[in-house]
Amino acid sequence: MVTATWNGAVIARSDDTVVVEGNHYFPRSAVDPAYLRDSPHISLCPWKGTAHYFSLLVDGAENRNAAWYYPEPKSAAEDIRDRVAFWRGVQVG
Structure with missing residues (x-):
């Protein structure tokens, strides 16, 4: 299970992430809105x-x-449609 946390909160959690250029892309449904x-x-x-x-x-x-x-990735990046990635101090792992 991969989680994304920031400021003590779990922002996203999923065992279905897609890794592109070292970033985990979480399904939108796994991200707490x-x-x-x-x-x-x-x-x-x-x-x-x-x-x-x-x-x-x-x-x-x-x-x-x-x-x-x-929201509308190019065809080469279709695997990350409807997925969210994080940076700027968000801990992913």
Whole structure:
């Protein structure tokens, strides 16, 4: 079982992650939506497409743009559709 934790909270937990470039992508259904806040931030990857972001809010602390996902990935990255990955201090393991 792989978990993603930040600020003492379990943000995601699943035994079905997809690892791409060293990042675990969790099924969207395995991520607790109570901690997610939509972010206007986006970034572009030449082979995965346009990444959209969430900020995390746990016990009043915010971790801006700490989670990302590809709502419409390019065909080479179809395996990460509807999946969320983490960074910026989120512990995944």
